[in-house]
Amino acid sequence: MSPSRRAFACFCFALLALLASSRARAQQANNCLVCHSALDPPLQVTSEQFSHDIHAQKGLTCASCHGGDPSKADMDAMSKSAGFRGKITRGQIPALCGSCHADAAFMRKYNPSLRTDQLSQYVTSVHGKLLAKGDSRVAVCIDCHGVHDLRAVSDVQSSVYPLNVARTCSRCHANADYMKPYGIPTDQFAKYETSVHHEALAVGGDLSAPTCTTCHGNHGASPPGVDTVQNVCSNCHVFQAQLYEKSPHKEAFHSAGLPGCVTCHSNHAVVHPTDENVGTGPNAFCTQCHAAGDSGSTTAENMHNALEQLRAGIDSSDRLLQEAESSGMEVSEARLQQDQARDALTKARVSVHSFATGPVEQDVQTGLKITTQTTQAGKNALAERQFRRKGLALSLIFILAAVLGLYLTIRRLERASG
Amino acid sequence: MKLVAHCRGWLDERFDLHSLAKPLKKKTVPVHKLSYWYFFGGITLFLFGIQVCTGILLLLYYRPSAGEAFESVQYIMTRVQFGWLIRSIHSWAANLMILMAFLHMFSVLFLRAYRKPRELTWVSGMVLLFLALGFGFSGYLLPWNTLAFFATKVGTEITGQVPFIGHSMMVFLRGGEDVTGATLTRFFGFHVALLPGITTLLILVHLALVQKFGISVPPSVEAEWTASPGSAREMKFFPNFFLREAMAWYIALGILGALAAIYPWGLGTKADPFAPAPAGIKPEWYFLFMFQTLKFIPSKVLFLDGEVLGILLFGLAGAIWVLLPFIDAATRHRGRRIVLGAGIFAVSYIVALTLYGYVAK
Amino acid sequence: MPSSEPHPKLPQRRRVVEFLLGGGLFASAASFIYPILRYLVPPVVPNLGGDEVVAGKVGDLKPNGSKIFRFGTRPALLVLTSDGEYHAVSAVCTHLGCTVQYRADLHEIWCACHNGMYDLAGRNVSGPPPRPLDQFLVHIRGDEIVVSRKHGA
Numbered sequence: 001m002s003p004s005r006r007a008f009a010c011f012c013f014a015l016l017a018l019l020a021s022s023r024a025r026a027q028q029a030n031n032c033l034v035c036h037s038a039l040d041p042p043l044q045v046t047s048e049q050f051s052h053d054i055h056a057q058k059g060l061t062c063a064s065c066h067g068g069d070p071s072k073a074d075m076d077a078m079s080k081s082a083g084f085r086g087k088i089t090r091g092q093i094p095a096l097c098g099s100c101h102a103d104a105a106f107m108r109k110y111n112p113s114l115r116t117d118q119l120s121q122y123v124t125s126v127h128g129k130l131l132a133k134g135d136s137r138v139a140v141c142i143d144c145h146g147v148h149d150l151r152a153v154s155d156v157q158s159s160v161y162p163l164n165v166a167r168t169c170s171r172c173h174a175n176a177d178y179m180k181p182y183g184i185p186t187d188q189f190a191k192y193e194t195s196v197h198h199e200a201l202a203v204g205g206d207l208s209a210p211t212c213t214t215c216h217g218n219h220g221a222s223p224p225g226v227d228t229v230q231n232v233c234s235n236c237h238v239f240q241a242q243l244y245e246k247s248p249h250k251e252a253f254h255s256a257g258l259p260g261c262v263t264c265h266s267n268h269a270v271v272h273p274t275d276e277n278v279g280t281g282p283n284a285f286c287t288q289c290h291a292a293g294d295s296g297s298t299t300a301e302n303m304h305n306a307l308e309q310l311r312a313g314i315d316s317s318d319r320l321l322q323e324a325e326s327s328g329m330e331v332s333e334a335r336l337q338q339d340q341a342r343d344a345l346t347k348a349r350v351s352v353h354s355f356a357t358g359p360v361e362q363d364v365q366t367g368l369k370i371t372t373q374t375t376q377a378g379k380n381a382l383a384e385r386q387f388r389r390k391g392l393a394l395s396l397i398f399i400l401a402a403v404l405g406l407y408l409t410i411r412r413l414e415r416a417s418g
Numbered sequence: 419m420k421l422v423a424h425c426r427g428w429l430d431e432r433f434d435l436h437s438l439a440k441p442l443k444k445k446t447v448p449v450h451k452l453s454y455w456y457f458f459g460g461i462t463l464f465l466f467g468i469q470v471c472t473g474i475l476l477l478l479y480y481r482p483s484a485g486e487a488f489e490s491v492q493y494i495m496t497r498v499q500f501g502w503l504i505r506s507i508h509s510w511a512a513n514l515m516i517l518m519a520f521l522h523m524f525s526v527l528f529l530r531a532y533r534k535p536r537e538l539t540w541v542s543g544m545v546l547l548f549l550a551l552g553f554g555f556s557g558y559l560l561p562w563n564t565l566a567f568f569a570t571k572v573g574t575e576i577t578g579q580v581p582f583i584g585h586s587m588m589v590f591l592r593g594g595e596d597v598t599g600a601t602l603t604r605f606f607g608f609h610v611a612l613l614p615g616i617t618t619l620l621i622l623v624h625l626a627l628v629q630k631f632g633i634s635v636p637p638s639v640e641a642e643w644t645a646s647p648g649s650a651r652e653m654k655f656f657p658n659f660f661l662r663e664a665m666a667w668y669i670a671l672g673i674l675g676a677l678a679a680i681y682p683w684g685l686g687t688k689a690d691p692f693a694p695a696p697a698g699i700k701p702e703w704y705f706l707f708m709f710q711t712l713k714f715i716p717s718k719v720l721f722l723d724g725e726v727l728g729i730l731l732f733g734l735a736g737a738i739w740v741l742l743p744f745i746d747a748a749t750r751h752r753g754r755r756i757v758l759g760a761g762i763f764a765v766s767y768i769v770a771l772t773l774y775g776y777v778a779k
Numbered sequence: 780m781p782s783s784e785p786h787p788k789l790p791q792r793r794r795v796v797e798f799l800l801g802g803g804l805f806a807s808a809a810s811f812i813y814p815i816l817r818y819l820v821p822p823v824v825p826n827l828g829g830d831e832v833v834a835g836k837v838g839d840l841k842p843n844g845s846k847i848f849r850f851g852t853r854p855a856l857l858v859l860t861s862d863g864e865y866h867a868v869s870a871v872c873t874h875l876g877c878t879v880q881y882r883a884d885l886h887e888i889w890c891a892c893h894n895g896m897y898d899l900a901g902r903n904v905s906g907p908p909p910r911p912l913d914q915f916l917v918h919i920r921g922d923e924i925v926v927s928r929k930h931g932a
Contacts, residue, residue: 405800
């Protein structure tokens with residue numbers, strides 16, 4: 001060791017002697033930080049950083065992972081005889097973390113409800129498999145979770161808090177240079193940011209909305225197989241999946257090797273579908289496979305027309321209600337009923353996944369029955385408005401007659417009296 | 419008509435209707451080019467009568483609890499036959515009544531009808547004006563919609579700023595520290611029992627005073643008539659003025675009906691005490707000039723809180739206004755010009771700030 | 780200056796005026812009284828109560844059945860379990876506002892939009908919903924099922 005380093009170590013020792021008395025320490029003394037907080041990266045670990053670390057908060061020290069003797073404040077702390085391991089190689093990390101986290105009896109002492117299958121899941125993941133083959137560029141535990149300021153998952157600032165997961169994944173997966181050797185796209189994060197799932201999560205704050213790990217798994221991260229994509233989506237989108245399973249598309253996509261839901265909806269850029277996506281128009285998904293005139297194309301067009309019919313019905317009914325409302329008529333009940341018609345339209349759009357005209361038509365008819373009623377309510381409101389104005393006109397005529405009569409009576413009285 | 423004559427005779431035997439009717443038969447109204455202003459008091463009274471009638475009808479269906487008030491007004495507007503008409507007339511007539519009351523007060527001021535011996539008529543009239551504003555404030559909350567809830571919150575908050583007694587006044591008005599269902603029940607009690615009771619008594623006093631002292635004549639006309647006694651003109655109250663007043667009342671009724679049918683009063687959205695206040699909350703137009711003034715006053719003036727200063731100024735202005743006849747008399751010749759100046763200033767100020775309050779965000 | 784003797788046209792004129800006045804007064808009075816009289820007659824539907832609603836009649840629902848009814852301005856769900864207990868909750872899913880339904884096969888309340896599940900007390904037991912459904916009280920009054928808001932607010 002260089003003289004300057006030695007001098008520095010002695011200085012640290014002196015400092016420690018001064019401060020030791022006033023320092024309140026948790027279970028074990030962790031003197032490693034005394035020096036390491038003053039070093040430059042990559043050796044730097046400040047106490048401020050370490051204070052956020054969940055392991056530190058639970059009473060673990062640097063030695064818990066790195067070995068050595070944390071009670072010593074000099075170079076003796078890093079003695080091999082005390083079990084010092086130095087920097088852990090990337091390949092060793094999962095096993096090291098797993099030495100506690102895969103030990104159920106051990107973890108029970110700290111948090112009995114924490115899962116202990118992360119390591120066994122990890123070895124099944126793409127990351128785990130590549131690591132086993134010797135590729136140390138893949139993600140290991142610390143890449144996602146952090147290392148010396150590793151926060152609990154429920155901590156908003158944790159890199160694996162639901163809102164932050166996608167960004168953490170994108171650190172590698174959106175880096176085209178880094179991902180070059182693997183030959184997979186690096187636009188997933190960019191595409192995901194355009195999706196409704198991202199909007200629900202990041203903008204709407206809905207923590208139940210899917211992020212990367214929802215569909216790919218977290219520790220066992222792998223893309224779902226082409227044949228099993230719809231299983232993943234069906235965890236939330238139950239109805240669509242059930243209809244798809246019974247539809248002609250299931251067998252057709254399977255034999256064509258097409259990835260289920262992803263075929264039309266994309267995997268990462270899951271944008272809000274529109275009614276134009278169904279049918280034979282320029283934005284339709286159906287025409288990508290179906291030729292004009294074949295039975296699929298006809299069904300697509302029928303479904304599209306049915307949806308359009310209901311949508312137009314709702315729009316025109318809304319316009320009528322709006323007209324009634326802006327001239328002062330009370331139509332709140334009709335508006336509530338209209339919500340049910342909108343529900344029917346949503347159901348019809350789900351029914352599209354049966355890829356048959358029947359179910360779509362059924363839902364559309366339910367909706368149209370309601371719009372007929374709401375349109376009637378709107379017409380009634382406008383008729384009532386007319387009735388009121390006619391009644392007003394009539395009573396105004398009577399009032400005018402009375403006023404005229406009064407006026408003439410006054411005139412007569414005063415003319416007579418001179 | 420034999421039956422009518424018979425009934426009249428029967429009553430006359432017991433109550434001496436003749437001597438009761440005599441002063442009314444003799445009652446006259448001066449006639450001159452400013453006589454049209456005499457209608458405004460009567461129209462205000464007529465609109466009050468409309469309010470009592472439509473109010474009683476609304477009482478048949480309205481429910482004064484936070485959980486049901488909004489729904490009951492919605493019920494009146496949508497389910498009850500002609501409920502929309504009764505409720506819209508009630509809301510429109512409320513605003514028109516307050517407008518007429520202001521016009522009546524200003525016309526009395528500019529025509530100087532408050533002079534001796536009519537000082538107490540003026541004082542009772544001013545109290546009636548304040549009662550009318552109280553009616554407006556308490557009634558506005560009753561539909562329990564968002565605008566009403568927050569307008570009441572702001573209005574009672576301002577009351578709470580009065581020095582010393584402000585907080586107690588606010589708690590008294592609100593029925594607690596905050597605006598809640600308790601406030602609604604309390605305002606309902608004010609609106610249908612307390613205020614009508616006091617107002618009815620005061621109207622009787624006000625009318626009795628008018629009857630006692632007769633209708634006043636503006637000074638300019640008075641001068642004319644003293645100069646040439648033959649030019650003084652008057653008409654009998656019954657039937658001449660009464661028929662004219664009936665015409666005016668009928669026309670007012672027609673206008674009310676038209677307003678109710680063409681511009682029915684809206685429901686708004688149900689009040690949610692936990693939701694934040696919507697932007698740009700303002701009170702009804704008759705409080706707007708005061709509200710806008712408070713917004714203009716800087717938050718600190720010397721050592722006083724700006725809002726407190728505003729409230730004190732308006733309190734002072736109100737007190738001066740009630741005492742105008744006495745100020746006029748005490749300042750002799752200048753009195754006329756002082757009151758005229760104050761009147762012109764008040765009208766311009768109120769109109770300007772009300773318009774500004776509407777246009778401002 | 781008019782003479783003291785009525786002009787031959789005057790009696791007719793006078794009658795016209797009288798007719799106008801009398802008729803106008805009567806007709807306008809009728810046009811005021813008519814709406815008031817109609818107003819006094821209570822409508823068929825007794826209330827649009829915000830606190831209480833008749834959700835149906837005993838016998839409307841079969842055991843392990845349900846129905847959607849309106850409570851105030853929002854839909855609500857009434858469930859009759861196989862052991863004869865009534866449960867009433869708000870039918871607006873706390874996730875994104877879809878209308879929930881009762882799943883007789885699962886004996887739970889389900890939202891079709893994103894597979895949210897609630898128990899019969901409205902507690903969110905699985906899926907995206909972040910909060911329970913508002914619970915209502917159910918009383919049987921005669922043969923009517925009356926659903927009312929829980930007090931406390």
